[in-house]
Amino acid sequence: xxxxxxxxxxxxxxxxxxxxxxxxxxxxxxxxxxxxxxxxxxxxxxxxxxxxxxxxxxxxxxxxxxxxxxxxxxxxxxxxxxxxxxxxxxxxxxxxxxxxxxxxxxxxxxxxxxxxxxxxxxxxxxxxxxxxxxxxxxxxxxxxxxxxxxxxxxxxxxxxxxxxxxxxxxxxxxxxxxxxxxxxxxxxxxxxxxxxxxxxxxxxxxxxxxxxxxxxxxxxxxxxxxxxxxxxxx
Amino acid sequence: xxxxxxxxxxxxxxxxxxxxxxxxxxxxxxxxxxxxxxxxxxxxxxxxxxxxxxxxxxxxxxxxxxxxxxxxxxxxxxxxxxxxxxxxxxxxxxxxxxxxxxxxxxxxxxxxxxxxxxxxxxxxxxxxxxxxxxxxxxxxxxxxxxxxxxxxxxxxxxxxxxxxxxxxxxxxxxxxxxxxxxxxxxxxxxxxxxxxxxxxxxxxxxxxxxxxxxxxxxxxxxxxxxxxxxxxxx
Numbered sequence: 001x002x003x004x005x006x007x008x009x010x011x012x013x014x015x016x017x018x019x020x021x022x023x024x025x026x027x028x029x030x031x032x033x034x035x036x037x038x039x040x041x042x043x044x045x046x047x048x049x050x051x052x053x054x055x056x057x058x059x060x061x062x063x064x065x066x067x068x069x070x071x072x073x074x075x076x077x078x079x080x081x082x083x084x085x086x087x088x089x090x091x092x093x094x095x096x097x098x099x100x101x102x103x104x105x106x107x108x109x110x111x112x113x114x115x116x117x118x119x120x121x122x123x124x125x126x127x128x129x130x131x132x133x134x135x136x137x138x139x140x141x142x143x144x145x146x147x148x149x150x151x152x153x154x155x156x157x158x159x160x161x162x163x164x165x166x167x168x169x170x171x172x173x174x175x176x177x178x179x180x181x182x183x184x185x186x187x188x189x190x191x192x193x194x195x196x197x198x199x200x201x202x203x204x205x206x207x208x209x210x211x212x213x214x215x216x217x218x219x220x221x222x223x224x225x226x227x228x229x230x231x232x233x234x
Numbered sequence: 235x236x237x238x239x240x241x242x243x244x245x246x247x248x249x250x251x252x253x254x255x256x257x258x259x260x261x262x263x264x265x266x267x268x269x270x271x272x273x274x275x276x277x278x279x280x281x282x283x284x285x286x287x288x289x290x291x292x293x294x295x296x297x298x299x300x301x302x303x304x305x306x307x308x309x310x311x312x313x314x315x316x317x318x319x320x321x322x323x324x325x326x327x328x329x330x331x332x333x334x335x336x337x338x339x340x341x342x343x344x345x346x347x348x349x350x351x352x353x354x355x356x357x358x359x360x361x362x363x364x365x366x367x368x369x370x371x372x373x374x375x376x377x378x379x380x381x382x383x384x385x386x387x388x389x390x391x392x393x394x395x396x397x398x399x400x401x402x403x404x405x406x407x408x409x410x411x412x413x414x415x416x417x418x419x420x421x422x423x424x425x426x427x428x429x430x431x432x433x434x435x436x437x438x439x440x441x442x443x444x445x446x447x448x449x450x451x452x453x454x455x456x457x458x459x460x461x462x463x464x465x466x467x468x
Binding site: 008043044089090093122132133134135136137138139140141142145146158159161163164165166170171175176177178179180182183184 | 278324327356395404412414418
């Protein structure tokens with residue numbers, strides 16, 4: 001497989017700027033086929049506006065985008081894609097629309113079995129996991145099941161932080177993930193801090209960026225994983 | 235109806251201490267029937283430990299608790315209850331078990347149609363809403379549908395805050411609720427800050443505590459609602 005799963009899209013440098021060098025190897029030659037954008041995690045921005053934002057961000061890579069929401073036949077569009085880009089936003093909205101359009105299985109097959117490069121950030125990284133059970137998003141719409149693409153055998157928690165606003169009595173992220181691990185003891189979760197990403201090439205996984213990721217599994221204490229090659233099954 | 239829906243359980247004063255005076259009017263006379271505790275939002279604490287914690291907190295009110303997880307017949311136990319207490323934790327776990335035990339409809343009927351007093355905090359306040367779509371919790375388990383008790387016609391967002399840890403690129407709470415309102419424009423949401431609660435008596439709703447709540451609806455700017463009688467339909 002050929003995946004790049006980012007914790008986040010924006011930084012002080014601008015939209016996707018921190019990740020452009022990581023994205024470059026996934027960008028297809030123009031003749032290979034279109035780079036297809038999946039905008040369905042977008043809720044408060046329109047899908048047209050989301051497409052324009054990402055198209056502008058990817059322009060330095062010579063990558064031309066076609067957003068799936070404008071395709072007359074989304075499945076046919078996906079079949080032609082030479083790169084699929086799944087943007088962040090609300091994970092429930094993303095899964096709802098991907099499922100509604102019948103794209104879950106064809107997307108899984110093209111990426112897992114036929115090597116279609118997959119770029120996703122935030123909700124788009126969650127979608128690559130077995131389920132969306134480790135999203136931070138509000139369940140604003142019922143996606144009719146939490147199963148997702150299952151491209152990797154573990155979960156991602158994007159925007160990972162253990163910060164806690166003073167006076168707040170709600171759960172910390174670490175507490176939320178401990179709840180996940182209590183109910184799902186056999187599924188590891190990788191907490192990806194802002195500015196980091198996961199590169200999957202074939203069966204090898206590497207952590208990109210300048211911060212440690214954290215591996216949560218069952219009742220074990222979270223394990224810090226430094227950038228570089230990860231000993232995770234893919 | 236006779237409801238008390240709290241944003242949170244714990245404060246610097248201790249567990250439920252800030253709310254004891256609000257809870258007092260709901261506590262039944264000992265002969266009226268048991269106060270039944272619903273512990274299913276608890277995930278990382280055992281239900282036995284959760285029952286003990288809440289029993290101790292309620293002891294000053296002369297209220298004896300029976301936790302539903304120890305009942306041989308949960309529906310029969312609920313039918314005898316003179317007060318139902320739904321604790322916080324993970325809303326998905328709570329709804330999953332309430333639905334699994336077939337308690338959603340009987341609980342709704344007893345509270346809505348027969349005046350059973352209902353005390354809930356955090357996830358237990360979410361459960362009183364039409365759906366759990368405004369929970370802050372991680373979807374660690376699929377509850378097989380987001381519909382909840384529907385005791386009130388609007389949504390609650392517990393632990394409401396607009397704080398944002400520095401450097402965090404994820405959504406603020408206000409952004410998350412704006413996403414909810416985009417997808418569900420006809421459903422108002424009441425953001426309840428820490429230390430506040432909602433008292434519903436008959437068709438009258440009041441905000442308890444010392445902070446404003448915030449009403450979110452469609453594309454309107456959030457509206458601050460001061461403590462006291464609320465102009466909300468019940």
